[in-house]
Amino acid sequence: MSAPASKSPATLHDVAREAGVSLATASRSLNGSARKVNEAYRQRVVEAAQRLGYTTNLFAQAVAKGSTTTVALLVADIADPYFSSIAAGVIDAASEEGLVVTIAVTGRNAQRELDTVRALRGQRPRVLILAGSRTTGSAFEEHLRAELSSFEDTGGKVAFISQDAAPFATVLLDNRGGAHDLAVSLAGLGYRDFAVIAGPSEIRTSEERLDGFTAGLAEHGISLPPERVVHADFTRDGGYRGTQELLASGAHMDLVFAANDVMAVGVVSALRDAGIAPGEGIGVAGYDDIPTVRDITPALTTVRIPLEDVGRRALQLATGSAYDGGADSGAGPTPITTETIIRGSTPRR
Amino acid sequence: MSAPASKSPATLHDVAREAGVSLATASRSLNGSARKVNEAYRQRVVEAAQRLGYTTNLFAQAVAKGSTTTVALLVADIADPYFSSIAAGVIDAASEEGLVVTIAVTGRNAQRELDTVRALRGQRPRVLILAGSRTTGSAFEEHLRAELSSFEDTGGKVAFISQDAAPFATVLLDNRGGAHDLAVSLAGLGYRDFAVIAGPSEIRTSEERLDGFTAGLAEHGISLPPERVVHADFTRDGGYRGTQELLASGAHMDLVFAANDVMAVGVVSALRDAGIAPGEGIGVAGYDDIPTVRDITPALTTVRIPLEDVGRRALQLATGSAYDGGADSGAGPTPITTETIIRGSTPRR
DNA sequence: CTGTTAGCGCGTTCAT
DNA sequence: ATGAACGCGCTAACAG
Numbered sequence: 252m253s254a255p256a257s258k259s260p261a262t263l264h265d266v267a268r269e270a271g272v273s274l275a276t277a278s279r280s281l282n283g284s285a286r287k288v289n290e291a292y293r294q295r296v297v298e299a300a301q302r303l304g305y306t307t308n309l310f311a312q313a314v315a316k317g318s319t320t321t322v323a324l325l326v327a328d329i330a331d332p333y334f335s336s337i338a339a340g341v342i343d344a345a346s347e348e349g350l351v352v353t354i355a356v357t358g359r360n361a362q363r364e365l366d367t368v369r370a371l372r373g374q375r376p377r378v379l380i381l382a383g384s385r386t387t388g389s390a391f392e393e394h395l396r397a398e399l400s401s402f403e404d405t406g407g408k409v410a411f412i413s414q415d416a417a418p419f420a421t422v423l424l425d426n427r428g429g430a431h432d433l434a435v436s437l438a439g440l441g442y443r444d445f446a447v448i449a450g451p452s453e454i455r456t457s458e459e460r461l462d463g464f465t466a467g468l469a470e471h472g473i474s475l476p477p478e479r480v481v482h483a484d485f486t487r488d489g490g491y492r493g494t495q496e497l498l499a500s501g502a503h504m505d506l507v508f509a510a511n512d513v514m515a516v517g518v519v520s521a522l523r524d525a526g527i528a529p530g531e532g533i534g535v536a537g538y539d540d541i542p543t544v545r546d547i548t549p550a551l552t553t554v555r556i557p558l559e560d561v562g563r564r565a566l567q568l569a570t571g572s573a574y575d576g577g578a579d580s581g582a583g584p585t586p587i588t589t590e591t592i593i594r595g596s597t598p599r600r
Numbered sequence: 601m602s603a604p605a606s607k608s609p610a611t612l613h614d615v616a617r618e619a620g621v622s623l624a625t626a627s628r629s630l631n632g633s634a635r636k637v638n639e640a641y642r643q644r645v646v647e648a649a650q651r652l653g654y655t656t657n658l659f660a661q662a663v664a665k666g667s668t669t670t671v672a673l674l675v676a677d678i679a680d681p682y683f684s685s686i687a688a689g690v691i692d693a694a695s696e697e698g699l700v701v702t703i704a705v706t707g708r709n710a711q712r713e714l715d716t717v718r719a720l721r722g723q724r725p726r727v728l729i730l731a732g733s734r735t736t737g738s739a740f741e742e743h744l745r746a747e748l749s750s751f752e753d754t755g756g757k758v759a760f761i762s763q764d765a766a767p768f769a770t771v772l773l774d775n776r777g778g779a780h781d782l783a784v785s786l787a788g789l790g791y792r793d794f795a796v797i798a799g800p801s802e803i804r805t806s807e808e809r810l811d812g813f814t815a816g817l818a819e820h821g822i823s824l825p826p827e828r829v830v831h832a833d834f835t836r837d838g839g840y841r842g843t844q845e846l847l848a849s850g851a852h853m854d855l856v857f858a859a860n861d862v863m864a865v866g867v868v869s870a871l872r873d874a875g876i877a878p879g880e881g882i883g884v885a886g887y888d889d890i891p892t893v894r895d896i897t898p899a900l901t902t903v904r905i906p907l908e909d910v911g912r913r914a915l916q917l918a919t920g921s922a923y924d925g926g927a928d929s930g931a932g933p934t935p936i937t938t939e940t941i942i943r944g945s946t947p948r949r
Numbered sequence: 950c951t952g953t954t955a956g957c958g959c960g961t962t963c964a965t
Numbered sequence: 966a967t968g969a970a971c972g973c974g975c976t977a978a979c980a981g
Contacts, residue, residue: 259666260724260754262974273952278976287950304750309722310659310668311974314957317608319659321702329691330891330908335684342678342705351723353670353702356691373658374700375609401653405609487891516895523897542679542836546865548872548897559679611958622968627960636966660958663973 261303270299282307309351313375318406322352322566323376325367327359327383331486331513332541333558337382337412340562348570350377357383359454359485361391368398375407378569382412382562386453410569412561414455422565422587426456426538427463429554429589430508433536434467436591437506437552441600442534445475446504448493448514450485457485457510460538464508479504483514490517498525505533505600512537512544512553519547519596534597549595556589610652619648631656658700662724667755671701671915672725674716676708676732680835680862681890682907686731686761689911697919699726706732708803708834710740717747727757727918731911734763735802759918761910763804771914771936775805775887776812778903778938779857782885783816785940786855786901790949791883794824795853797842797863799834806834806859809887813857827851834859839866847874854882854949861886861893861902868896868945883946898944905938 267277272292279288280296299305313319322345326334338354345352355371357364364383371379379402386392399409399419411421437445445468450457465475479502483493490509494517497507507522509515515537522529529535530549537544537553544551564587566572616626621641628637629645648654662668671694675683687703694701704720706713713732720728728751735741748758748768760770786794794817799806814824828851832842839858843866846856856871858864864886868878878884879898886893886902893900913936915921 258754260721264974274975275952275977276950279951282976289950292951306718306721308663308724308974310662310724311957312976313659314657314663314959314973315975315977317957317976328688329678330681330684330688332679332681332684335679335681335687338684338703339677339679339705342703346704351702351704351720353700354687354691355695355700356688369655371700372609372655375657375659405607487895516892520895543865543892543895546836546869546892547895613958623959624961624968625966628967631960638966641967657958660973661960663957663975664959664961666960666973 260308261300261305262308263305265303266296266300266305269303270295272296282312319375319377320350321374321376322350322569323371323374323379324352324354325357325364325371325379325381325383326354327357329354329356332543333511333513333539334382336541336558337562337565340559340564341380341566342562343559344563344566348566348572350566350570359383359386361386361389361395365391365395365398368395368402372398372402372407378408378410378566380410380412380565380569382565385411385414385416385455387455387458388453408569410565412565414459420568422561422568424456424556424561424587425589426459427466429556429591430460430463430538431467433508433538433552433554433591434464435470436593437508437534437536437597438468438471438473440534440593440597442506442597443473444504444506445473446479446497446502446507447475447481448490448497448507448509448518449480449482450489450510450514452482454485460510478502485511485514487513487517490514491521492517494518494521495525506536506597507533508536510538512539512541512551515551515553516544516547519549519551530596530598534600536597540592545594552594552597553592554589555592557587561587609657610649610654611657612654614652615645615649615654618652619644621645631661668724668726669699670723670725671699671918672720672723672728673701673703674706674713674720674728674730674732675703676706678703678705681892682860682862682888683731685890685907686911686914689908689913690729690915691911692908693912693915697915697921699915699919708732708735710735710738710744714740714744714747717744717751721747721751721756725756727759727915729759729761729914729918731761731914734760734765734804736804736807737802757918759914761914763808769917771910771917773805773905773910773936774938775808776815778905778940779809779812779887780816782857782887782901782903782940783813784819785942786857786883786885786946787817787820787822789883789942789946791855791946792822793853794822794855794857795828795846795851796824796830796857796859797839797846797867798829798831798859799838799863801831803834809859828853832863834863836862836866839863840870841866843867843870844874847876855885855946856882857885859887861888861890861900864900864902865893865896868898868900879945879947883949885946889941894943901943901946902941903938904941906936910936
């Protein structure tokens with residue numbers, strides 16, 4: 252019932268007229284970079300703009316300037332704490348630079364990821380950040396790289412999070428090293444019979460963690476029999492079901508390592524539901540240190556990743572605003588410090 | 601070191617030339633609404649576009665058409681499961697309609713919220729969704745309304761989540777009713793000495809829940825003494841500290857209700873750290889039913905809100921694509937069904 | 950320092 | 966059905 256009269260927003264033209272100056276002057280006083288405009292005029296323009304409720308049309312500005320203030324972020328699942336924490340970092344860093352971030356989700360589907368990247372290019376974002384769990388081996392992989400290369404050729408900047416994806420900038424997470432150290436720590440605590448619940452085998456992050464973990468155990472002369480490694484969805488429910496599978500197989504184990512915290516949470520619940528006290532009967536460890544793992548019982552042993560920082564770094568890496576002292580900053584991968592955190596879920600045996 | 605030659609992306613013009621047709625024909629074959637173009641031509645254009653790696657410049661398109669394909673979403677904190685779940689719903693529904701969503705965070709700061717809305721208007725979004733916890737009483741409130749009204753006057757659509765904010769469209773969450781029912785259920789379980797850890801008193805969502813809870817108790821002849829109500833940050837740590845405060849006051853209580861689940865998680869941890877078994881010594885209840893509360897120990901009693909649906913509904917409400925059969929759908933508030941979920945944290949006494 | 954003019958990439962009349 | 970020309974809101978290069 253309200254007036255659908257829908258006037259269009261005030262334009263710079265309107266403001267100029269209202270202030271009695273030229274379009275150029277209005278533009279300069281409102282957005283211009285090198286400000287060289289009479290203060291009196293500037294005042295009038297600003298006031299006129301205010302009076303009219305004018306806001307710069309970013310789209311038009313982008314078209315005219317040929318560059319946008321948009322950052323596109325691609326995640327597998329925004330409701331997953333891992334990604335939402337990273338997103339928080341990206342958004343924070345972006346807003347500091349006056350950039351707006353648009354988020355798209357891929358649902359861990361390679362085809363969809365490719366489509367999304369293509370669609371996103373229509374936005375002509377200044378930078379494109381891919382935080383999705385890189386998958387491996389698919390034909391999409393090379394299509395994606397082609398798409399991204401072409402994106403960079405036309406002035407865009409891309410940043411990956413997690414796996415090195417040369418020649419693109421990368422915030423490198425040392426999944427292998429982190430999992431390796433975790434394994435060493437756990438072995439040091441006295442654990443001997445390990446089992447791993449990994450994500451789908453196409454997910455690189457998961458595979459790297461599995462590799463590193465295996466390597467770490469090997470250093471202690473502990474081997475990880477294939478039947479003690481199960482693959483499941485990279486989600487809480489995946490962890491839950493993986494545990495059930497492990498339990499059903501009758502495997503003997505004193506510690507379960509889940510490839511990420513979200514899965515580990517599922518592991519803990521599954522153990523408990525099966526009548527096994529997590530941390531007492533069987534130790535549990537995860538990876539990421541998402542906020543909630545401090546609050547489950549027992550608190551989860553994990554490998555800490557400064558998720559928000561990772562997001563922030565990714566953006567800075569792409570925009571070139573990183574504090575990196577590196578000689579060639581922006582080109583090489585930026586390593587992130589990771590740390591094993593022992594909590595109640597893995598008491599000394 | 602790589603070629604910074606940075607050619608600009610292919611334009612529609614390039615495609616037209618490559619295909620040997622006019623700009624208009626190219627436009628019609630690629631984006632046109634009413635398609636009335638010779639199939640042979642269309643083919644050639646599409647192929648040319650593919651060959652050149654052309655992607656429609658959404659900004660330019662927006663400028664030309666005067667309308668965008670952007671949805672702006674405002675949340676208090678994207679890393680908070682409450683908001684990230686809602687965001688997931690919004691993004692999902694948006695992508696179904698070919699809309700891109702940009703997310704901005706306010707950090708529960710009214711001034712910043714206002715600034716952000718203003719900045720976001722520059723994007724000329726089709727719809728603006730405010731999921732942030734509405735604050736009350738501040739002068740910003742009316743500035744915000746003015747800003748939003750003006751946004752709607754110029755063709756935008758705004759949708760609120762949670763509190764009714766007439767005349768704007770709203771996905772109404774019945775905080776009062778939900779908390780009321782929760783209180784009734786808890787009283788029915790035998791609890792008598794209640795305490796509440798609410799959020800900051802300016803946050804409406806928190807106040808409504810407190811109100812409803814108090815009313816529900818009253819129906820059972822139970823009163824909630826003022827000293828049993830503490831206010832704290834609307835975060836996990838807020839819940840933790842609020843609990844410590846409550847404990848320090850020596851208050852006698854058999855149940856703690858936290859105004860949201862994130863806080864309740866903090867409550868559970870604080871109790872445990874204080875040597876009190878949550879669920880045995882003192883019952884704990886929250887609100888929202890965020891994913892993790894199933895996995896903490898004991899599992900948390902709470903009021904379930906279908907968060908993703910809420911996000912989806914908000915978008916549909918704003919774009920008018922809701923399935924609502926309502927006569928005046930789009931104008932009135934859309935109620936969401938909420939439900940009390942009793943779990944291990946509140947055993948019968 | 951200011952105003953005029955010509956684009957930016959695209960959609961859309963208007964003729965043809 | 967197709968193409969030429971104009972306009973969207975804004976910036977940038979050009980004169981004054």
